[in-house]
Amino acid sequence: MRQAVGLYLTIARGAFRRYSTYRMATFSGAVTNSVFAVILAATFLALWRARPGLGGYDARAAVTYIWVSQALLVSVAAWGGGFQDELQTRFRSGDIAVDLYRPVDFQGWWLATDLGRAGFQLLVRGGVPLAVGALWFGARLPRSPLTWPLFLLSALLAVVVSFGVRFLVSLSGFWLHDAEGLRALTGVASMFLSGMLLPLTLFPAGAGAVARALPWAAIVQLPCDVFLERRHGLAVLGELGFQLGWALVLFGLGRVGLRLATRKVVVQGG
Amino acid sequence: MELIELDRVSRTFTVRSKAGRLRRRRHEVRAVDGLSFTVRAGECVGYIGPNGAGKSTTIKMLTGILVPSAGRLRVAGVDPARERVALARRIGVVFGQRTTLWWDLPLRDSYELARRLYRIEPARYAANLERCVELLQLGDLLDTPVRQLSLGQRMRGDLGAALLHDPQVLYLDEPTIGLDVLSKARVREFLREVNAAGTTVLLTTHDLTDIEQLCGRVMVIDHGRLVFDGDLAGLHAAGRSERTLVVDLARPGPPIEAPGARVVKVAGARQWLAFPAEQSAAPIVAAVADRYPLQDLSVREPVIEDVIARMYAGAVGG
Amino acid sequence: MAELRWAVTSWRLAAAMWMRAATAYRTSFVLLAAASLLVCSLDFVVLLLMFHHTDRLGGWRLPEIGLLYGTAGIAIGVADFLLGTVDGLGERIRTGALDTLLLRPAPALSMVCAERFTLRRLARPAQATAVLLWALHALDLHWSWDKVLLLAMMLVCGPVIFGALFVGLSSVQFFWGEARELQNSATYGGATLLQYPPDVFARDLLLGVTFGVPLAFVNWLPTLQILGRPDPLGLPVVCRFAAPLVAAAAAGAAGLAWRAGLRAYRSTGS
Numbered sequence: 124m125r126q127a128v129g130l131y132l133t134i135a136r137g138a139f140r141r142y143s144t145y146r147m148a149t150f151s152g153a154v155t156n157s158v159f160a161v162i163l164a165a166t167f168l169a170l171w172r173a174r175p176g177l178g179g180y181d182a183r184a185a186v187t188y189i190w191v192s193q194a195l196l197v198s199v200a201a202w203g204g205g206f207q208d209e210l211q212t213r214f215r216s217g218d219i220a221v222d223l224y225r226p227v228d229f230q231g232w233w234l235a236t237d238l239g240r241a242g243f244q245l246l247v248r249g250g251v252p253l254a255v256g257a258l259w260f261g262a263r264l265p266r267s268p269l270t271w272p273l274f275l276l277s278a279l280l281a282v283v284v285s286f287g288v289r290f291l292v293s294l295s296g297f298w299l300h301d302a303e304g305l306r307a308l309t310g311v312a313s314m315f316l317s318g319m320l321l322p323l324t325l326f327p328a329g330a331g332a333v334a335r336a337l338p339w340a341a342i343v344q345l346p347c348d349v350f351l352e353r354r355h356g357l358a359v360l361g362e363l364g365f366q367l368g369w370a371l372v373l374f375g376l377g378r379v380g381l382r383l384a385t386r387k388v389v390v391q392g393g
Numbered sequence: 394m395e396l397i398e399l400d401r402v403s404r405t406f407t408v409r410s411k412a413g414r415l416r417r418r419r420h421e422v423r424a425v426d427g428l429s430f431t432v433r434a435g436e437c438v439g440y441i442g443p444n445g446a447g448k449s450t451t452i453k454m455l456t457g458i459l460v461p462s463a464g465r466l467r468v469a470g471v472d473p474a475r476e477r478v479a480l481a482r483r484i485g486v487v488f489g490q491r492t493t494l495w496w497d498l499p500l501r502d503s504y505e506l507a508r509r510l511y512r513i514e515p516a517r518y519a520a521n522l523e524r525c526v527e528l529l530q531l532g533d534l535l536d537t538p539v540r541q542l543s544l545g546q547r548m549r550g551d552l553g554a555a556l557l558h559d560p561q562v563l564y565l566d567e568p569t570i571g572l573d574v575l576s577k578a579r580v581r582e583f584l585r586e587v588n589a590a591g592t593t594v595l596l597t598t599h600d601l602t603d604i605e606q607l608c609g610r611v612m613v614i615d616h617g618r619l620v621f622d623g624d625l626a627g628l629h630a631a632g633r634s635e636r637t638l639v640v641d642l643a644r645p646g647p648p649i650e651a652p653g654a655r656v657v658k659v660a661g662a663r664q665w666l667a668f669p670a671e672q673s674a675a676p677i678v679a680a681v682a683d684r685y686p687l688q689d690l691s692v693r694e695p696v697i698e699d700v701i702a703r704m705y706a707g708a709v710g711g
Numbered sequence: 712m713a714e715l716r717w718a719v720t721s722w723r724l725a726a727a728m729w730m731r732a733a734t735a736y737r738t739s740f741v742l743l744a745a746a747s748l749l750v751c752s753l754d755f756v757v758l759l760l761m762f763h764h765t766d767r768l769g770g771w772r773l774p775e776i777g778l779l780y781g782t783a784g785i786a787i788g789v790a791d792f793l794l795g796t797v798d799g800l801g802e803r804i805r806t807g808a809l810d811t812l813l814l815r816p817a818p819a820l821s822m823v824c825a826e827r828f829t830l831r832r833l834a835r836p837a838q839a840t841a842v843l844l845w846a847l848h849a850l851d852l853h854w855s856w857d858k859v860l861l862l863a864m865m866l867v868c869g870p871v872i873f874g875a876l877f878v879g880l881s882s883v884q885f886f887w888g889e890a891r892e893l894q895n896s897a898t899y900g901g902a903t904l905l906q907y908p909p910d911v912f913a914r915d916l917l918l919g920v921t922f923g924v925p926l927a928f929v930n931w932l933p934t935l936q937i938l939g940r941p942d943p944l945g946l947p948v949v950c951r952f953a954a955p956l957v958a959a960a961a962a963g964a965a966g967l968a969w970r971a972g973l974r975a976y977r978s979t980g981s
Contacts, residue, residue, distance in 0.1 A: 151892035158896035161916070162904050166761075166768070169911040173765040304742020311749045320757045327763065458813045460978040474977065481816035493811055497732040509724050510815055538735070 130227065131235040138239025149244065152197065153251035160193040160252055164260060178324035184351050185322075187263045190256030191347045192319055194249040198241045199281045199342050200289065201319045203310040206237040207289050211303075214296045223385050230377055234286055241282040249278075263351075270352055273359060277346040280366035284341040287373025288313065294377070297384040318344030338369040396562060396593050397432040397455065402464030403617075404450050424450040426617035427464070434561070437584075437594040439608035439625075441697055447617040448597045452564050455595075456486055469561045482511055485555030485592075489567035492551055494539045500550045501535045504557060511558035518557065525553035528583050545576030552583060556592070563587065565596035569603055581606050601625075601694055613701060621704065629670040632700035637693040638666040638677060643686035651680045662688075670695055714818075721817035725825035733829045740831070747834035751788075754906065755780060755842060769911035775938055776908060777846030782930035783905035784839025786869025787898065792832045794824035794874055797881040798895075801888035804976070820878065820969055852937065861933040861952070868954035869929040872961050873898065876924065879965035885972030901926045909935075910943050917944050928957040 142149070164186045171182040180188060195201070210233065213219045223229055256262030265271060292309050296302035314320060316339035323334045323344050334340060345362050348354065354362060404425040409418070425447045432438055442448050453459040454466060457473030457480050466473060469483040486493075494503045508518045526532050529549040534542060542550060548568065555563060568584070569577045577600075584607055588594045598604065604611055604625055611628050613621035621631055628634070638654065641663050648656040649664055654677045658665040668677055674692050681687060734740055758780065762773045771779075800823060803809040812822040852858065880894040901924065909917055909931050921927040921944065928950075935942050936951040 145889075147889040148892060151889060155892050155896040155900065158900045159903065162900060162907075162912075165912045165916075166907050169769045169907075170761050170765060173767060177764055304739045304746065307743055307746030308749070311746055311753065314750075315753060315756070320753060321760055325760055325764065327760075453810065456814060458810050458977065460974075462978075477813065478816050478818070481814060486814050488811075491807070491811060493814065495728055495732055497735045498728065502728065502731065506724060506728055510721060510817060 131231060134227075134232060134235035135239035135242070138236040139243045140239075142240050142243040146247075149247045150251070153248045156193045156196060156248055156252045157255045160190050160256060161260060163193075164189040164256075178322050179353070180322065180324075180351070183261060183263050186261055187256070187351060188322055188347050190252055190260065190262040191350045192343050194252040194256075195245075195278065195281065195343055195346060196319065197248045198245040198278065199285045199317075199346075200237075200241075201285070201313055201317050201343055203289055203292070203306055203313065205240055205289065206233045206286070207293050207306065209236070210293045211296075214302070219296075220388050223388055230290065230374070230381055233290065234283070237286050237289075238279075238282060245278060265350060265352055267352065270350065273363070274346060274350045277349040277363060277366060280363065280370055281342045281346050283370040284338050284366055284373060285313075287370060287377055288338060288342075290377045291373065291380055294380040294384055297387055313339050313342065316340070317342040318347065322347075338373060341366040341369050394434045395431045396434045396436075396469055397430075397595070398465075398467045399428050399430050400465040402428045402451075402454065402461045402466050404447075404454060404459065405462045423617050425454070425461075428614070428617065428619055429464075430612060430619060430622060432593060432595065434593055435588070435591055436610060437588045437608045438596070439604035439611045440595055440597045440614065441599075441604065441611060441701075442597075442614040443698055443701060446615045448614060449566065450617075451614070452486075452566060452595075452597065455564065456480070456484060482558060483561050485558070485560035485563045487548075487551050487555045487563070487565050487568055489548065489565070489570040492539065492547055493554060494547065494550055496540050497538055499536045499538055500531065500542070500553075503539065503550070503554055504535075507554055507557050513558050517559070521557050521559065522553075525556060528586055529553055530579070545572045545579070548572060548576065548580060549583070552580065556587065560592065562593045562595065565594065565598075567598055568596060569598065569600055577602075599697055601697055601700075605694075613704070615701060620701075626671060628700065628704075629695070632695075632704040634670040634695040634700040634703065635667040636670050636674065636695060638668065638674060638681075639691045639693060640664045640666060640681060640685070640687065641689040643688050646685070649681055649685060651677050653677055718818045718821045721815075722821035722825045725817075725822055726828035729825060729828040730830060733831075744831050744834065747831045748838060751784070751835045751838040754903065755838070758906070769908040771908040771910070774846045774849035775934075776906070777842050778850065778934055778937070779908065779930055780906045781839050781843025781846055782865045782869060782934065783902050785836050785843065785866060786905075786929050787873045787902035788832075788834075788836030788839055789870035790873035790877055792836060793870075794820075794877055795832060796826045796828065797824050797877050798884075798891055798898075799823075799826065800881045801884035801891055804884070804888055809976075819973055824878075850938075858937050861937050864952075864954050865930050865933050868958040871958040872925060872929050872954075873902070875958070875961035875965035876901070879961070879968045882965070882968040882972035885976045897924055905930055914944070921946070921950075925957045925961060928954040 167185045167189055168182060171177055171180070171185045175182065177185075200207075210219070213222060225232070253262070257264050265274070288309065292306050293302060295305055299305065316323075316334050316337055318334075318340065319342075323331050323340060325331070326334055335344070345366055349359060349362060402425060403423065405421045405423050407419055408422050428447075428451065440448060440451070450459065454461050455468055455473060457475075457477035460474040468480060471480050471483075473480050494500065495506070504522060507513070513521070526535070529552060531549060531553055534546055534550060539547060539550065552568070563584075565584070569580055572580065581603065584594060584596075588607070594607070596603065596607070609624060611621065611623065611625055612619060613628065621628055623631075637657070640649065642649075643662065645662045648659060649666060651666060653672060654666040654668040656664055657667045666677065666681075668674070678690065681690070758773070758776060761768060766772065768776060797820070800809070803812070803823065803826070809819075809823070812826075813819055815822055876898050877894075880890070880897055883890045883894070901920070904912070904916075904920065905926060909927070917927070921932075932942070932946070932951040933954060934940075936948070942951075
């Protein structure tokens with residue numbers, strides 16, 4: 124057990140280090156996130172000026188929502204991506220069949236890789252926009268110091284849920300000739316249903332309720348709400364529980380999908 | 394007629410290396426250093442040297458991709474850097490490790506694009522295509538997507554693409570790298586035909602056999618300077634290059650004694666004998682076969698790096 | 712003149728090849744095209760959702776913003792369609808692919824802009840055109856010759872200004888290969904900015920995109936004239952007609968930047 128944990132930690136650390144070699148590109152990306160946040164925050168401010176308190180957020184919370192969601196965007200891979208790009212090249216080269224037979228668990232390997240990546244990107248592409256937003260553009264930092272660890276935990280769970288969805292999409296590559304199209308479509312769905320573009324409370328009633336129950340809500344909307352301290356005490360645990368629930372369900376589905384994929388490779392030779 | 398002329402051409406690169414955490418040190422590297430040579434129309438020249446000697450930098454300057462830092466350079470009557478586009482119509486280039494063909498499309502489509510980009514007249518295109526198809530045996534490959542071609546087939550496809558517009562000069566960078574014996578032979582045969590038909594060929598290679606079979610002239614470049622210019626025999630003499638006779642005896646024994654050869658290595662029943670490259674192997678083989686229980690033998694050609702290394706040792710040692 | 716014609720012809724030849732190569736994967740092409748269309752529509756859906764809660768944003772009604780949205784989308788969409796992939800320059804330099812392009816008897820800019828050309832990138836101009844037509848219909852404007860002229864001016868000069876931004880900013884990658892992300896904030900960020908009314912944004916930002924990066928001339932200034940709205944910056948009216956001059960200047964500057972970059976690449980090899 125301890126050995127396994129050590130192994131996955133090593134894999135994650137390797138991915139973290141690999142991504143940290145693209146330092147300038149990551150930093151430029153963080154600047155881009157900040158520019159987008161400035162633009163989008165202005166549009167939100169205009170909306171909240173017309174409708175104060177819309178969706179249960181005050182104007183300052185709405186602006187903060189934009190900055191936090193931009194800080195999460197790349198880390199939680201709201202568009203898709205992350206390990207998917209690497210997996211894609213392995214599908215193209217045909218190495219994927221070999222990967223299934225490695226002694227390391229296929230799903231665990233890629234989860235560890237993705238967590239390492241997300242860790243580095245949260246640091247830079249998350250940290251820079253948050254700092255810029257808080258220092259110059261009126262984003263509101265949490266009042267309670269306890270919120271920070273809860274937010275980090277929520278962001279971690281967001282990455283795991285996002286991984287669960289992306290893993291299932293990538294697995295479709297075992298059956299589809301080319302999974303790129305499906306990946307693009309799920310990326311669109313993810314951007315919209317995660318609350319990346321607009322808080323889900325602003326959706327028309329029915330659609331909003333559905334969107335809040337789907338796994339994508341756990342990717343952006345929930346960590347943002349944790350950061351904004353929308354709920355207190357045990358209710359926060361409810362939010363985290365929702366994320367954990369979807370994380371487990373999706374991981375389980377990934378497991379089943381992986382078994383089917385392996386069987387297919389065994390029967391048809393890839 | 395001089396087709397390629399270099400007059401004291403130099404090319405320096407500025408390299409930044411890390412010095413400490415933040416500071417970076419800049420220093421200049423001379424990739425090509427006062428290089429002068431000429432190539433006449435119709436020649437086939439081997440351009441060789443160790444990795445990093447300045448071969449690709451020279452080729453890039455000759456194609457107009459890179460501008461020389463100093464010196465004068467003319468190819469087919471134009472200054473490559475100034476008139477890159479005009480020059481591109483008069484030269485053909487093949488990089489052994491990088492294809493210019495369109496990966497997902499049939500070979501024919503790449504040729505069709507070349508026809509239009511190089512503005513080749515229909516009649517000339519038809520004739521050239523026919524010639525390439527015949528000599529390179531491309532008939533079955535024309536309608537195959539390039540990604541499905543083997544390395545050797547793709548190299549033949551690339552050679553065809555480089556020659557459709559009747560270039561005056563053909564630059565080849567490692568044209569036989571990674572190919573199997575049969576493909577190598579085919580490529581060499583084709584290049585011989587192309588050169589015989591009047592196209593000037595300049596090729597870089599690590600394979601001395603390419604030079605032996607194709608080039609009447611060899612130029613060796615090292616540290617950006619021309620260190621040898623002459624024929625292959627001259628190169629072997631200058632480099633005191635040696636061939637190696639690998640002998641497998643029936644059982645391990647003491648080092649073989651044969652006139653004109655010396656044992657350089659013994660491993661079990663196998664022994665390596667070195668002898669001067671220009672000397673025939675026949676008398677040595679005869680001598681060995683006569684006196685030792687011979688199972689098998691083979692002759693190995695000299696390796697470029699060794700030849701050049703010894704040439705240096707010779708030059709330094711007097 | 713012959714040179715310019717050859718630049719266009721050679722671009723067309725190479726672009727046609729990329730298009731053929733892309734259609735080699737037919738299934739994926741349809742899905743990806745659908746996804747592109749959805750991606751482009753996302754931010755308009757956000758606008759619709761915003762107007763679900765309010766009938767004015769920054770004092771502008773939805774059809775008025777639709778006019779901005781349509782013209783901004785066409786401007787960046789057409790520019791991206793024709794030469795958007797020039798932003799991959801740094802990558803091409805790193806892999807050595809640029810050298811191969813320089814071997815062709817055609818202008819380097821034509822070859823770089825034609826790289827990875829795909830019809831899929833028509834999605835944005837198509838979707839923007841649809842929104843523009845709807846907005847023009849819903850606005851019920853009293854057309855006069857100067858308004859027609861202004862609209863035509865936006866449709867021509869907008870793409871030129873964005874095209875100049877793509878090429879000019881990409882030229883930076885000749886010197887600094889990792890500038891791509893930063894450039895995105897000006898191009899794609901700029902297009903997002905122009906979808907919203909100028910009244911939404913802070914004065915400093917407006918000054919920056921008028922006199923710094925000349926985005927305001929793409930559609931803001933002409934639209935103010937068409938709709939008879941006051942300029943938040945209070946610039947002279949003549950500025951609203953200045954787009955052709957600005958576009959010509961931007962294109963000239965971009966051309967010079969590209970030349971300088973290419974010359975530096977060929978003479979420093981960095």
